Amino acid sequence: MPQVLIRPPKARPGDRIAVLSPSFAAAGAYPAVHEQAMRRLAELTGLVPVEFPTTRRVGASAAARAADVNAAFADPTIRAILTVLGGDDQITVVPHLDANLARADPKPFLGTSDNTNLHQWLWSAGIASFYGGSSQVHLGPGPGVDDVHARSLCAALVTGEQLEVTDPGESEDFGVDWGDPRALESFGEREPTEPWSWYGPARSVTGPTWGGCLEVIEWVLTAGRGPVSPDALAGGVLLLETSEELLPARNVGWIVRALGERGILGAVDAVLVGRPPVSDHARRPPAEERRRLRTGQRDVVAGLVGQYNPDAVVCVGVPFGHTKPQWILPHGGIVTVDGAGRRVHADYT
Structure with missing residues (x-):
């Protein structure tokens, strides 16, 4: 039978959103782009970005990065999670994750590329997510945020409507x-x-x-x-x-x-x-x-x-x-x- 997944509730303006680096910490390597991304994230969604210990820590261990994912799910004041970027070693982060924390308080999770690992982990835990979203690529660079990205970002995090x-x-x-x-x-x-x-x-x-x-x-x-x-x-x-x-x-x-x-x-x-x-x-x-x-x-x-x-x-x-x-x-x-x-x-x- 097809697997039926939990769809996490939306965040509300003023809620806190965790911004994590479960793969490469581009936020630490290129802070100017990251900081512009955080300002735009807050302006677009009304949410308050919250960084965790490894968000800017280049070279953080898989266990440390997993600890941030676990902490974001465990924190009741965090109502959504957005990843900074992908990478190539998130597969080593997954064994350190606690699915019970995600099941106890499901939250919208957004990420692309190497974050496919986390999407599959959430799917196996019975939780739906959103494939896409990379603050370092789609929010920080350039003169502004592309319309299609902004609309789908807000829909995934806050508004929850149907879009073509x-x-x-x-x-x-x-x-x-x-x-x-x-x-x-x-x-x-x-x-x-x-x-x-x-x-x-x-x-x-x-x-x-x-x-x-x-x-x-x-x-x-x-x-x-x-x-x-x-x-x-x-x-x-x-x-x-x-x-x-x-x-x-x-x-x-x-x-x-x-x-x-x-x-x-x-x-x-x-x-x-x-x-x-x-x-x-x-x-x-x-x-x-x-x-x-x-x-x-x-x-x-x-x-x-x-x-x-x-x-x-x-x-x-x-x-x-x-x-x-x-x-x-x-x-x-x-x-x-x-x-x-x-x-x-x-x-x-």
């Missing part, structure tokens, strides 16, 4: 280096987005979401975490997106194929695939090559889902995950993927 997930029309893979003062006032190099690609039957699917960063999902499943059985995902919506590691399409295909062999592709009724980054500070291919790289990922994922589950509705290019502007999406909450109307709606209650 739309294409903002532009995207960037990376921004100005956070060590450069211009990062506080300038976005990165943005380019027009392409129309989303749709596959599968012209039907509408509404169901709970599961997924995250594809590379981290591979780690989570290798560690024996995540769904015990694909049946827990039956009728749901699979969220897949790739990181700034810029995996070639064939590597993406290898992981997605393994999800098919595990039964995950066959269990879900719809798949949303994020717009992938195809460049970084060191590598910026020409525009035509960037399009080719995105098309390669699109084709391999859509082809594999079609092989394992031809009845699934698939939409590729949705702006969530490692892209900016970014939509925050429910994880364990409800999303509607309408293959007939070619629209996506998310329920943030």
Whole structure:
């Protein structure tokens, strides 16, 4: 049977929100961007950001970072949790976490990338969360906060309404280096987005979401975490997106194929695939090559889902995950993927 998750109550203006670094403490490495992010977080949501001992401590141990997560769930005055950034070692934090604390006082949790580990931990504990939100990427840099991010951030944390997930029309893979003062006032190099690609039957699917960063999902499943059985995902919506590691399409295909062999592709009724980054500070291919790289990922994922589950509705290019502007999406909450109307709606209650 599909797993039914608790949806934590929303915070209220004036409540305290924990801002944590369960992975890399970018807040300590680049404090100016972090401090601008905290001001904008308070202005947008009406919440009061609260830092914990490792929020700015670069190199903090896994146990110390886990202690902050546990403390945030244990503190009754903390009504939501937002992560600063991802990283690459949060998988070592999870064994130190106490699921009983999260179950005793569920709170909205927001994060992306390496925080897929914490989303899976919460999902296994029976608690829904929100995939997206990285204060160092989406709140701190640039002249302001993108509209789609601001609206989904407020919906996830405070207001809880239903929103249509739309294409903002532009995207960037990376921004100005956070060590450069211009990062506080300038976005990165943005380019027009392409129309989303749709596959599968012209039907509408509404169901709970599961997924995250594809590379981290591979780690989570290798560690024996995540769904015990694909049946827990039956009728749901699979969220897949790739990181700034810029995996070639064939590597993406290898992981997605393994999800098919595990039964995950066959269990879900719809798949949303994020717009992938195809460049970084060191590598910026020409525009035509960037399009080719995105098309390669699109084709391999859509082809594999079609092989394992031809009845699934698939939409590729949705702006969530490692892209900016970014939509925050429910994880364990409800999303509607309408293959007939070619629209996506998310329920943030």
